[in-house]
Amino acid sequence: MSELTAIFFLIFFGFTSGDTGTSVTHPKIWTVVKLGRAARIKCEVDSSVPLDTNPLHWYRWREGEAFTRLLHFPAGSSTFQKDDGVAGSVTASKSKQTSTLTISTTTASNDNDVYYCAVWSGNRKVFGSGTQLYVTEGAIRAPKVSVYSTSKAVEQKITFLCHASDMFPDIIRFTWQEKNNGQWVDVKKDGLDLLEGRFSKDKTMTSMMLIDQQKAKNNQYACTYTHEANKNAQQSERVEVERKASEDQGSGTQKTPITQTCPPAKITNETANIDALTELFGAARSLYLATWVYTMMIFKSMVYFCAISYFLCTRKMGGKPSGNRRAP
Template sequence: MNITKNAEYFLTRDFSLWVWGKKIFASGTRLYVTDNPVQKPTVAVYPASKPESNGKTTLLCLARDMMPDLVKISWKMKDQNGQTVEVPQGEKEELEQREEGKTTSMIIIDKKKSCLNKYSCSVKHEGGNSETEAPKVTRKEPVTQEVTDDSFQSMCRLNMASLMYTVMILKSLVYCSGFALLLPHINMGIRSRIHHIYLRNVPKLK
């Protein structure tokens, strides 16, 4: 590897210490040597999806176009009292994906809390830190439309149940009619067999 005087050196580490004049790095340490200058990431925050039926909603934070390409993303929220704290682990499901040149963080939170609190994505980088507020998640569909959809689904289920019940009744009627037509023939066969057995077992009169 050729190292020039104009090269930029980036060291990202979790922990390090000096031992006998030597620098010891912990696991996860990465050293960058590049001619490119430090570049602060471009951060965008937006809802990844509409509110789900289970009362959850998803927020997505994208950090890209940075040098070096290592960032630390965390989620914060500002409650109604104006206090800004990190989102508790028990109130979110978080997923982070790192690719070359960009890092994506996604959290799933409660829909009601997302309306009451203000959420923001905090990004730490070699070129500087930034905090971007997430937009409010609103539902465009009116409540009346939801009620109409639920009523329509209930009606469909009711019609399907009625149809299945009607089909079962028709099958029962067909079965009973067929059995009623076959019953005389069955009884005649049984009587004939009983009479035949009786004649075989009764001794003949001399």
């Protein structure tokens, strides 16, 4: 129900990420701080909505709850105003086209939320992508990463998997790259089958990319990741999917050695794991599709209900006898 709550909020409050031409961005998808320290979350707004003459809002979204506005900057003001009930540990600042939300962390359970800034563009409120705050008392630990590829095509596609485990915090972002004219570039996501899944039992993350069999044969691919353990939260070095001319076509997978610092995860049966992952991602994709279809059906039903109600009201008012009509 938490995903549906977020979807309905964004529909009814006019969420958009570019329809109006306004860009609201959060430089960091997540930020990690130790308990007791201040967390700072930045938001940048393009020049189409000058912040010196337009209001800016900060929201918090907690899983299972509705969006909550924390504070806002009125139009033309550099001083924020808190909403009722917001704790004193939350403050904000504004400079030119950038705003920073500062949270003095008290307990992880109270502050581990997603924070958004928003501005009005015309008659629509434009939200940023949000920043996940992760408050921890533990030490940051870099992930162990391994890459796998299937040597046997399924539906004319080869599957590549980038698997990260034994990390803290368990928040990671994958980026797939391909070698183009001798240069490594990010794989374009347009029309690409790219899925990610989290396994809460052992706190691992896996990114799965499906590539056309012929394209996979002629190109070289690698996986990079961004984790809090990386210096300045930058992308890691590439973890390349090795290609060997003597690949065993009978084996289910081709295991790719990484480096001594990033040993492969302990997987006892690689073929079985890839089959399980494929089924899991297929089910996840179907679930998300079903969620969207269900949401749109409810939205469509509400539109029909409003239209029919309006029609019945106007019909009833039109059929009501006038008080000035003279009796025969």
